[in-house]
Amino acid sequence: MLTQENNCSNSYKLENIGANIGKEGIIRCIFLSEFHATAGSKITCQTPINFISKHAFDLINAYILPKRELERQVLTVNTLNIKIVGYPVKIQCEKYARNAFYFNLCFVCDHYCRSVQYEPIVKKLSEFLIMMEMEVNFLSNEDYRPRIQQMLNKIITDLNETRVCTITEEETTVFLKIVKIAEDPPEVTDYEVPMLKQEFENMSLDQWDLTTQQVLPFINSVYHVAKISALSDVENALVKACIQNLCYYDVVELVPLFKYSNVYMCTRNLQKLARNQNFAQECLKYVAMNEDESLPTLYSVFQLYSQMTHGVNLKTLCIRLSPRNNNINERKLVSFGLKHNLIRLINKYPIFTGSIPNVRQKLYNGLNHFDEICCSTGLSTQKLEELIDSDTNVTVLMK
Incomplete structure (x- = not known):
């Protein structure tokens, strides 16, 4: 008291x-x-x-x-x-x-x-x-x-x-x-993509341990953890531990796997683009395909983000709005949006509604989304979608 x-x-x-x-x-x-x-x-x-x-x-x-x-x-x-x-x-x-x-x-x-x-x-x-x-x-x-x-x-x-x-x-x-102690890093999964933070993109490898030196060259914002493990010839568990350590030191962050079949949805944070001029300028520089040319307009970037919604995948959006004609790299656009929570990924969760599932159908439990199943089975997203579309005992939830 x-x-x-x-x-x-x-x-x-x-x-x-x-x-x-x-x-x-x-x-x-x-x-x-x-x-x-x-x-x-x-x-x-x-x-x-x-x-x-x-x-x-x-x-x-x-x-x-x-x-x-x-x-x-x-x-x-x-x-x-x-x-x-x-x-x-x-x-x-x-x-x-x-x-x-x-x-x-x-x-x-x-x-x-x-x-x-x-x-x-x-x-x-x-x-x-x-x-x-x-x-x-x-x-x-x-x-x-x-x-x-x-x-x-x-x-x-x-x-x-x-x-x-x-x-x-x-x-x-x-x-x-008083030293700031970071939060425990997130668990790293096979299907997530590690992305180097901009200030560390050109850092020297000499300051890291041997495992990190093997893994870092393959962290390119494109390869997911399972692929990095295969390309670097490092055991999967060691790659996860390495990336988790890099997350702890705020060198990398984890984003979902980029696919043109992905469906994204804008969040309320999108209004930050219109209200914060410095943040908007940072976004335009980041998403530009070629910084030597004129930067894309805020209108064209905002238009792409705002039209991300249920039922519209990235491929459809690119065909409709042609981001590259406006000097916008759609991969960087998605990365920036996910990093700053301007958009979020809508995942697909298959559920098996039949009586006796096979080995693959046991994964259709409503808890595993497409990326997890693809990493577990080795199937491509396109092949998995074809199998699910032809299976009348499977229902897909999107959230």
């Missing part, structure tokens, strides 16, 4: 919580707790002062200074509408009252915010405090309390404002930095 004063000063609007769940939040408080030989568990220093009340600490101190099995491990406690990240430490030494000194430096943030980015900092600071305690009794000597308080004030201010902080005590300097 927070004090009444801080409940008011640090309150948040309930309607904003949903939008911020899982996002990085600021550090609300930093506190240092210790186990005193006579007074028991207590907060020695904290900033802001009295952010965590004594009553609240009494409710959670069992998790702040836990049993020895949890010592020297990063622990996160989510309770009382706050999230606490700590690193409980025990220093064994005969000079202490009970032959040991227990402490925990904790960061506090909102309960709905992401806190994993603070874990390395909490651990690093705790290791620094261990060293300082062993050298000069920095934590157990009350004469150092004002300096500890100043240190905590500096850490919370600098990390919240600039995400970096430098601490100097005695002859030791510690550099702290």
